[in-house]
Amino acid sequence: MGEYVGRFAPSPSGALHMGSLLAALASYLQARSRRGRWLVRVEDLDPQREPAGADRDILRCLCAHHLLGDAPPSYQSQRHPLYQHALQQLRQNGRLYSCSCSRAELKQTRLKTASTAYDGRCSTRGLPTQTNALRLRLAEHPKHHFIDAVAGLQTEDLRLTTGDFVLRRRDGLYAYQLAVVVDDAAQGITEVVRGADLLDNTARQIHLQQSLSLNEPDYLHLPLLRDEHGQKLSKQNHAPALDNSHALKNLECAWLALGQQPLPQQPDCPSFLREATAAWRVERISAKA
Numbered sequence: 001m002g003e004y005v006g007r008f009a010p011s012p013s014g015a016l017h018m019g020s021l022l023a024a025l026a027s028y029l030q031a032r033s034r035r036g037r038w039l040v041r042v043e044d045l046d047p048q049r050e051p052a053g054a055d056r057d058i059l060r061c062l063c064a065h066h067l068l069g070d071a072p073p074s075y076q077s078q079r080h081p082l083y084q085h086a087l088q089q090l091r092q093n094g095r096l097y098s099c100s101c102s103r104a105e106l107k108q109t110r111l112k113t114a115s116t117a118y119d120g121r122c123s124t125r126g127l128p129t130q131t132n133a134l135r136l137r138l139a140e141h142p143k144h145h146f147i148d149a150v151a152g153l154q155t156e157d158l159r160l161t162t163g164d165f166v167l168r169r170r171d172g173l174y175a176y177q178l179a180v181v182v183d184d185a186a187q188g189i190t191e192v193v194r195g196a197d198l199l200d201n202t203a204r205q206i207h208l209q210q211s212l213s214l215n216e217p218d219y220l221h222l223p224l225l226r227d228e229h230g231q232k233l234s235k236q237n238h239a240p241a242l243d244n245s246h247a248l249k250n251l252e253c254a255w256l257a258l259g260q261q262p263l264p265q266q267p268d269c270p271s272f273l274r275e276a277t278a279a280w281r282v283e284r285i286s287a288k289a
């Protein structure tokens with residue numbers, strides 16, 4: 001069996017919160033407990049949504065919690081040529097087309113058809129590449145089944161849920177789906193561990209991996225943390241930023257939220273992480289929530 005490679009891939013759209021720490025810690029422990037490698041990738045695809053310095057705050061926060069990657073962090077903003085190359089490959093295979101639909105038009109069609117899936121109206125129009133979005137033309141069989149290590153068997157037919165989906169936006173920004181697939185493959189990621197809010201992106205990512213003839217990693221989606229009102233913890237919901245001066249306490253909290261058995265009190269983060277690596281049981285993560 002090849003080496004396990006895991007990753008934590010935060011978008012620098014704000015500070016890390018307890019929900020992000022769960023994903024960071026679980027992906028770290030999965031990798032460490034398999035004697036694999038763990039990488040940190042900053043997903044800075046959308047400068048307008050990234051406050052200045054947020055990337056450095058995130059890295060400082062990971063460092064304060066002693067969650068240290070095995071290589072210097074990579075930045076998606078420095079990897080555009082790879083994304084461009086993947087688009088070229090899809091274009092050569094007739095799998096890419098330009099789309100001029102505005103948000104308002106898309107919304108209207110969604111209401112009319114009562115479906116979230118794009119209806120493919122631009123797919124035969126031969127529009128120019130510049131100033132238009134680029135969509136992936138779905139392959140003939142876009143129904144995917146995969147087994148998530150926590151959420152279990154998942155099935156999604158992309159014809160019904162997304163239709164041909166966007167890989168490069170009209171403003172020229174690369175879509176998350178494209179960048180994440182290209183990078184997971186380029187970095188040799190063998191298992192993606194992340195929050196369940198991203199579960200419904202997975203079928204699109206598998207479809208894209210197959211379209212680009214890339215290796216498919218395994219998937220593990222963690223139940224989401226919720227606040228006392230049942231709202232998911234997220235930057236959008238203003239989840240409080242992690243306090244680096246309570247790093248050990250934060251790790252203990254995240255550990256328990258991952259359904260793991262309490263550990264004997266540890267003096268510091270490195271010893272906590274050592275103990276946690278030895279005691280980590282992925283089957284204790286509950287699929288509920």
Ligand code: GLU
Pocket residue numbers: 008009010011043180193194198
């Ligand atoms: N960058 C995404 C986020 O911060 C995570 C992407 C992933 O793990 O696939 O929500």
